[in-house]
Amino acid sequence: MTIMHNLKRLVFAFLLSLGGEVAWADYQLNLPVGVTETSRTVYGFHMFALWICVAIGVVVFGVMFWSIYHHRKSRNPVPATFHENAKLEFIWTIIPVFILIALAVPATTALIKIEDTSGSDMTIKVTGYQWKWHYEYLDDGIKFFSSLDEKSNRARQLGSGVDPSSIPNYLLEVDNPLVIPTNKKVRFLFTAADVIHAWWVPDFGWKKDAIPGFVTAGWVKVEKPGVYRGQCAELCGRDHGFMPIVVKAVPQKEYDAWVAQWKQQHESASGGMEGKEWTMEQLMARGKEVYNTHCVSCHQADGSGVPGTFPAIAGSEIAKGDIDAHISIVLEGKGAMPGYGQDENISNEDLAAVITYERNAFGNNTGDLVKPDDIADIR
Amino acid sequence: MATVADTHDTHHEHGPAKGWLRWVTTTNHKDIGTLYLTFAFVMFIVGGAMALIIRAELFEPGLQFVDPHFFNQMTTLHALIMVFGAVMPAFAGFANWMIPMMIGAPDMALPRLNNWSFWLLPFAAALLVATLFMEGGAAASGWTLYPPLVLQTGDALPFTIFTVHILGMSSILAAINIIVTIFNMRAPGMTMMRMPMFCWTWLVTAFLLILVMPVFAGAVTMLLTDKFFDTSFFNPAGGGDPVLYQHLFWFFGHPEVYIIILPAFGIISAVIPTFSRKKLFGHNSMVYATCVIAFLSFIVWAHHQFTVGMPVPAELYFMYATMLIAVPTGVKVFNWLATMWKGSMTFETPMLNALGFLVLFVLGGFTGIMMSQAPADFQYHDSYFIVAHFHYVLVGGAVFGIFAGLFYWLPKWTGVMYDEKLGKLHFWLSFISMNVLFMPQHFVGLAGMPRRIPDYAVQFTEFNALSSVGAFIFGVTQLLLGYIVWKAIRGEGEKVDGEVWEGAKDHGLEWNLASPPPYHHSFEGIEIKERD
Numbered sequence: 025m026t027i028m029h030n031l032k033r034l035v036f037a038f039l040l041s042l043g044g045e046v047a048w049a050d051y052q053l054n055l056p057v058g059v060t061e062t063s064r065t066v067y068g069f070h071m072f073a074l075w076i077c078v079a080i081g082v083v084v085f086g087v088m089f090w091s092i093y094h095h096r097k098s099r100n101p102v103p104a105t106f107h108e109n110a111k112l113e114f115i116w117t118i119i120p121v122f123i124l125i126a127l128a129v130p131a132t133t134a135l136i137k138i139e140d141t142s143g144s145d146m147t148i149k150v151t152g153y154q155w156k157w158h159y160e161y162l163d164d165g166i167k168f169f170s171s172l173d174e175k176s177n178r179a180r181q182l183g184s185g186v187d188p189s190s191i192p193n194y195l196l197e198v199d200n201p202l203v204i205p206t207n208k209k210v211r212f213l214f215t216a217a218d219v220i221h222a223w224w225v226p227d228f229g230w231k232k233d234a235i236p237g238f239v240t241a242g243w244v245k246v247e248k249p250g251v252y253r254g255q256c257a258e259l260c261g262r263d264h265g266f267m268p269i270v271v272k273a274v275p276q277k278e279y280d281a282w283v284a285q286w287k288q289q290h291e292s293a294s295g296g297m298e299g300k301e302w303t304m305e306q307l308m309a310r311g312k313e314v315y316n317t318h319c320v321s322c323h324q325a326d327g328s329g330v331p332g333t334f335p336a337i338a339g340s341e342i343a344k345g346d347i348d349a350h351i352s353i354v355l356e357g358k359g360a361m362p363g364y365g366q367d368e369n370i371s372n373e374d375l376a377a378v379i380t381y382e383r384n385a386f387g388n389n390t391g392d393l394v395k396p397d398d399i400a401d402i403r
Numbered sequence: 404m405a406t407v408a409d410t411h412d413t414h415h416e417h418g419p420a421k422g423w424l425r426w427v428t429t430t431n432h433k434d435i436g437t438l439y440l441t442f443a444f445v446m447f448i449v450g451g452a453m454a455l456i457i458r459a460e461l462f463e464p465g466l467q468f469v470d471p472h473f474f475n476q477m478t479t480l481h482a483l484i485m486v487f488g489a490v491m492p493a494f495a496g497f498a499n500w501m502i503p504m505m506i507g508a509p510d511m512a513l514p515r516l517n518n519w520s521f522w523l524l525p526f527a528a529a530l531l532v533a534t535l536f537m538e539g540g541a542a543a544s545g546w547t548l549y550p551p552l553v554l555q556t557g558d559a560l561p562f563t564i565f566t567v568h569i570l571g572m573s574s575i576l577a578a579i580n581i582i583v584t585i586f587n588m589r590a591p592g593m594t595m596m597r598m599p600m601f602c603w604t605w606l607v608t609a610f611l612l613i614l615v616m617p618v619f620a621g622a623v624t625m626l627l628t629d630k631f632f633d634t635s636f637f638n639p640a641g642g643g644d645p646v647l648y649q650h651l652f653w654f655f656g657h658p659e660v661y662i663i664i665l666p667a668f669g670i671i672s673a674v675i676p677t678f679s680r681k682k683l684f685g686h687n688s689m690v691y692a693t694c695v696i697a698f699l700s701f702i703v704w705a706h707h708q709f710t711v712g713m714p715v716p717a718e719l720y721f722m723y724a725t726m727l728i729a730v731p732t733g734v735k736v737f738n739w740l741a742t743m744w745k746g747s748m749t750f751e752t753p754m755l756n757a758l759g760f761l762v763l764f765v766l767g768g769f770t771g772i773m774m775s776q777a778p779a780d781f782q783y784h785d786s787y788f789i790v791a792h793f794h795y796v797l798v799g800g801a802v803f804g805i806f807a808g809l810f811y812w813l814p815k816w817t818g819v820m821y822d823e824k825l826g827k828l829h830f831w832l833s834f835i836s837m838n839v840l841f842m843p844q845h846f847v848g849l850a851g852m853p854r855r856i857p858d859y860a861v862q863f864t865e866f867n868a869l870s871s872v873g874a875f876i877f878g879v880t881q882l883l884l885g886y887i888v889w890k891a892i893r894g895e896g897e898k899v900d901g902e903v904w905e906g907a908k909d910h911g912l913e914w915n916l917a918s919p920p921p922y923h924h925s926f927e928g929i930e931i932k933e934r935d
Binding site for chain 1: 466549685715730773853
């Protein structure tokens with residue numbers, strides 16, 4: 025997006041705002057009304073508080089500007105001398121109290137309802153990682169990672185030269201969206217593996233922190249099928265801005281079909297490629313792809329890591345040492361690193377390829393070739 | 404103050420020391436006040452430059468200038484420098500200059516301590532900026548320094564924590580000095596309830612500082628031991644609790660918000676009466692409101708954490724307690740309006756800035772009321788709506804309060820009137836660009852843009868671009884402020900008498916001294932008979 029193009033949009037936006045009722049382009053001014061009862065309640069609440077503030081503002085600023093106009097020295101050369109009035113001071117102490125009570129009562133009922141996660145139809149465990157989400161359907165046994173999609177990821181690199189407006193849903197698209205049924209009370213349990221994250225889909229009307237060592241909860245009952253997008257809302261490190269959330273809400277039937285299809289596809293972790301012989305070149309090529317999807321944000325493209333935070337793979341004792349130890353770290357994770365064995369979307373082939381890649385790229389040159397069967401044995 | 408004897412031409416047998424060593428060794432409250440204000444301005448420019456790096460990156464979607472990790476360092480340091488380097492030292496500068504002259508004291512009670520509390524600051528600031536060049540860069544976890552994220556900081560972590568310790572020490576020493584001065588050095592007849600609001604708000608602020616800075620120092624020390632000495636205060640793997648840090652931090656952090664705004668309330672309570680040519684309305688209720696706000700600030704902290712999964716009763720409690728703050732804050736605003744009412748107002752630069760403060764602070768207060776509602780805060784929390792809110796109260800409130808105080812007392816300090824035309828230009832440019840900068844952030848926040856992100860979805864483009872334009876205008880305008888003050892310090896401008904502003908002698912002891920006041924002023928022989 026060139027600066028000139030951007031300035032044009034800016035001028036356009038300004039003219040639009042002068043036009044008042046003219047249709048807004050693709051941006052919005054206000055909270056979304058959303059697609060759940062909670063989000064509508066929160067929206068109504070937000071507007072109620074807003075209008076109360078507008079009303080107070082009209083009075084306060086009205087008095088202020090009336091006074092500024094009429095009580096200026098040129099119009100009122102002799103100032104009054106009063107400097108207290110107990111009755112008046114009592115009144116403007118007590119009136120705000122009543123306004124606040126008017127706000128607090130509906131807020132209390134709404135809050136109690138929003139926080140009531142009981143009686144849910146299904147539960148999904150959401151785990152925040154730097155910088156992706158892991159979803160686990162506790163009832164259906166489905167689990168997978170969900171990270172920023174490839175197109176956005178390429179465009180968002182510093183100096184990529186790709187115009188973000190040419191990418192559909194730039195920064196708000198993932199490789200594997202969360203799929204939930206509509207009109208069912210879906211309970212979410214949140215936790216995190218490394219640092220604190222927060223799960224926020226504005227159309228659902230709330231966000232919740234995902235905290236390591238804690239389990240927090242929230243729920244939705246989506247009324248309208250559709251795709252709803254959000255982002256991590258709690259600063260969680262370098263790529264905090266790049267771990268979006270996409271939720272596909274579909275009718276129960278479609279959901280059931282999706283679950284069945286998922287189970288069929290993931291019956292064996294090898295994705296139907298058992299017995300294939302892999303050459304070193306094939307493994308290295310595929311390994312590089314996998315590395316660039318899952319590993320690059322921490323361990324960096326040249327395997328140098330981030331000193332003090334994320335260990336280097338180039339010259340690492342693990343990548344050059346015992347193969348089984350290397351495999352188990354990739355499968356089970358360590359510290360801030362997720363265990364990739366728990367992602368059904370990552371096949372044994374992918375894992376074999378990426379480990380082979382790590383053992384031979386970045387000048388590690390061990391010459392080791394890891395086969396998918398080696399992974400299957402340990403996984 | 405008709406009862407003040409004209410005695411200020413005694414006791415000026417020794418002036419300031421010669422040469423640059425004067426500024427290192429000085430124990431004079433005026434010199435130290437000047438040092439604080441100069442330091443604050445330098446930090447304001449440094450922190451502002453960081454904000455402009457942030458706004459340049461956010462001008463359009465995509466990453467154009469900086470790596471996301473560096474972006475996070477900028478958001479962290481911008482906040483720490485603005486809060487601890489710019490706003491707090493600026494108010495300490497006002498306190499040093501004005502409190503002795505307002506309560507009829509010859510100087511601060513503890514002059515050597517005063518020197519030390521200032522000279523800790525440049526070293527702390529230099530250390531903080533130096534962390535940018537360390538292995539792994541500066542802290543990039545936001546100014547709240549939340550674990551576990553902050554524990555991923557590279558070599559900078561212990562230095563950042565040490566900086567917090569030094570800054571805290573400096574604040575506590577300054578606070579002790581102010582409390583001792585106000586309790587012991589008031590002129591005869593200057594009873595507590597006759598004391599100007601600026602002294603009152605600073606007195607309350609000083610108590611807040613002493614009560615909460617040790618909490619912050621303790622919390623960051625626990626981070627230090629977690630990182631280097633294998634403790635597990637905040638590490639769940641060792642039985643610790645990351646949310647415990649948030650409770651400790653905000654137990655400090657919420658009173659800190661009032662530490663930043665209360666002295667501004669004091670300045671506004673001095674400026675509005677002078678330019679309305681009336682006494683401050685409801686002086687006593689202003690004092691009580693200040694104390695109530697300070698008390699409430701200790702019992703509302705967890706409204707910064709509505710989304711961490713607290714039990715519902717705790718959420719309800721913190722929601723109700725937070726809403727209560729609107730009452731004493733409302734009292735203050737209504738009292739200022741009543742002070743203006745039927746006054747005889749003129750609109751010199753200090754008054755313009757005070758009115759700017761009033762408008763912007765009330766707008767920030769409104770969004771504050773909206774955010775106090777826990778269910779609505781589930782949407783607002785950690786979005787740009789919050790960023791807009793606290794910049795309205797911190798820039799619109801604290802910084803415009805500082806502008807008002809600066810233009811109000813600058814002629815007193817320098818003896819010449821600043822350039823009124825440029826002063827007004829500075830106000831209007833600041834006021835308009837401030838709104839262009841922060842108003843659109845409300846909209847992108849409500850539309851779903853999280854805070855602390857270096858890049859954003861394309862539907863947020865227009866308002867971000869607008870916001871960045873406002874930021875650059877606001878930033879450049881502050882160089883104009885430096886120029887105006889520099890001109891006044893060099894003595895370019897019309898000479899002013901001791902009273903400076905028409906009828907100001909009725910609005911504070913300081914206007915009974917010459918402009919500039921003698922290096923060692925004296926109020927010998929005065930007795931205060933009534934409140935201003």
